[in-house]
Amino acid sequence: MCIPVKKDNETIYHIYLEESFAKLPEYLGMLGIRNKRLCIVSDSIVDARYGDEVAELLNDRCSKVVRFVFPAGEEHKTLDTVKLLYRKLIENGFDRNDMLVALGGGVVGDLTGYAAATYLRGIEFIQVPTTLLSQVDSSIGGKTGVDFDGYKNMVGAFCQPKLVYMNITALNTLNDEQFFCGMGEILKHGLIKDADYYEWVIEHMSEISERKSDVLKKMISASCEIKREVVEKDPTEKGDRALLNFGHTIGHAIEKLMDFKMLHGQCVALGYVAASYISYKRELLSAEEFFEIRDMNVGFNLPISFDGIDTNKILEVTKSDKKMEAGKIKFILLKGIGHAFIDKTVTDEEILDAVNYINADCHIMD
Numbered sequence: 001m002c003i004p005v006k007k008d009n010e011t012i013y014h015i016y017l018e019e020s021f022a023k024l025p026e027y028l029g030m031l032g033i034r035n036k037r038l039c040i041v042s043d044s045i046v047d048a049r050y051g052d053e054v055a056e057l058l059n060d061r062c063s064k065v066v067r068f069v070f071p072a073g074e075e076h077k078t079l080d081t082v083k084l085l086y087r088k089l090i091e092n093g094f095d096r097n098d099m100l101v102a103l104g105g106g107v108v109g110d111l112t113g114y115a116a117a118t119y120l121r122g123i124e125f126i127q128v129p130t131t132l133l134s135q136v137d138s139s140i141g142g143k144t145g146v147d148f149d150g151y152k153n154m155v156g157a158f159c160q161p162k163l164v165y166m167n168i169t170a171l172n173t174l175n176d177e178q179f180f181c182g183m184g185e186i187l188k189h190g191l192i193k194d195a196d197y198y199e200w201v202i203e204h205m206s207e208i209s210e211r212k213s214d215v216l217k218k219m220i221s222a223s224c225e226i227k228r229e230v231v232e233k234d235p236t237e238k239g240d241r242a243l244l245n246f247g248h249t250i251g252h253a254i255e256k257l258m259d260f261k262m263l264h265g266q267c268v269a270l271g272y273v274a275a276s277y278i279s280y281k282r283e284l285l286s287a288e289e290f291f292e293i294r295d296m297n298v299g300f301n302l303p304i305s306f307d308g309i310d311t312n313k314i315l316e317v318t319k320s321d322k323k324m325e326a327g328k329i330k331f332i333l334l335k336g337i338g339h340a341f342i343d344k345t346v347t348d349e350e351i352l353d354a355v356n357y358i359n360a361d362c363h364i365m366d
């Protein structure tokens with residue numbers, strides 16, 4: 001399956017859904033990519049599983065393959081890691097014609113994309129996403145970047161990949177916690193844009209949890225389509241791309257304050273329960289809709305509460321995220337399932353109330 005992503009009516013890259021890595025050289029060939037130096041960037045876990053296989057496949061296609069591997073985990077999505085990658089590229093004589101290959105989850109993809117955007121003022125890169133989250137979300141749309149002082153994605157650039165190649169069989173080696181993280185962004189896609197898709201995902205909960213490949217294929221391609229449509233219309237987040245940030249305003253604050261012990265997809269899922277709570281209190285969501293959103297997190301092994309962080313601290317960090325405009329937080333709310341909108345009128349009291357709702361230490365959840 002192939003999904004073209006366009007800019008000004010021209011295809012700028014394709015997203016391929018495959019069942020192995022085998023076709024990667026062929027698609028690179030179709031892009032005219034040959035005799036370049038390639039640097040495969042991976043974290044330690046992905047490199048150990050897939051690094052040799054992918055390097056071997058790419059060997060025939062290029063003049064040199066080097067590998068850059070960093071320790072797995074969000075805490076390594078930093079400028080320090082990017083610096084080590086720049087050094088590796090310089091040591092191996094990488095010039096503007098050469099290319100980076102992001103083989104891994106969203107951490108690898110965001111970091112590699114940022115290095116590609118900045119090394120020699122920009123070289124090409126491709127995304128080979130290996131987690132559910134990166135296949136449905138982070139590999140598409142060209143948001144690249146790293147965290148800074150624990151603040152999420154504070155340093156970054158928009159930089160589009162030349163190709164997104166996903167091997168969905170790689171999802172079989174993901175552990176359950178990481179697999180269900182991807183469901184946070186998938187449920188988000190349904191909640192902000194497509195009520196029918198949201199209901200379809202819920203109806204297929206057991207097949208998804210069992211990782212039935214036909215169902216996963218349908219779900220991944222549907223989510224990729226939703227993300228494609230949003231980023232094509234607004235590639236640099238001047239407007240409606242911000243809808244993809246549903247759940248992230250509070251989610252990013254929790255992620256930081258938990259020192260990345262809670263995973264991105266889990267924090268997003270918690271963040272959208274809080275945002276949905278605000279929507280419910282404003283009577284934009286019915287009680288039935290709100291409780292369905294909350295309870296589906298349980299169904300997909302996603303959290304509905306956290307503990308150990310002060311609610312006021314979350315409000316403070318929320319206000320340091322990127323989504324501030326003229327002192328107001330750009331909040332994403334729902335007006336019914338499938339319809340998200342940007343709202344700049346959410347008050348501190350509403351945020352505190354919503355965060356208290358998901359804060360297990362406040363014991364107000366029924």
Ligand SMILES: NC(=O)c1ccc[n+]([C@@H]2O[C@H](COP(=O)([O-])OP(=O)(O)OC[C@H]3O[C@@H](n4cnc5c(N)ncnc54)[C@H](O)[C@@H]3O)[C@@H](O)[C@H]2O)c1
Nearest residue numbers: 045046072105106107130131133137138143170173174264
């Ligand atoms: N750029 C964007 O648009 C965008 C969108 C969503 C999320 N993100 C970012 O993505 C990151 C989260 O991505 P993630 O959830 O993929 O996390 P991740 O990259 O940390 O990967 C999760 C874990 O799974 C391991 N792993 C990866 N593929 C595997 C496989 N096939 N088998 C076994 N283990 C595997 C990794 O080594 C890692 O330990 C966050 O930094 C988030 O901010 C970016």
Ligand SMILES: O=C(O)C(=O)C[C@@H](O)[C@H](O)[C@H](O)COP(=O)(O)O
Nearest residue numbers: 137141143152153241244245248322
């Ligand atoms: O692609 C986007 O745009 C998104 O917002 C997707 C999010 O899932 C992703 O986590 C993104 O990195 C968050 O963007 P940020 O600008 O708030 O860092």
Ligand SMILES: [Zn+2]
Nearest residue numbers: 185248264268
């Ligand atoms: Zn996200």
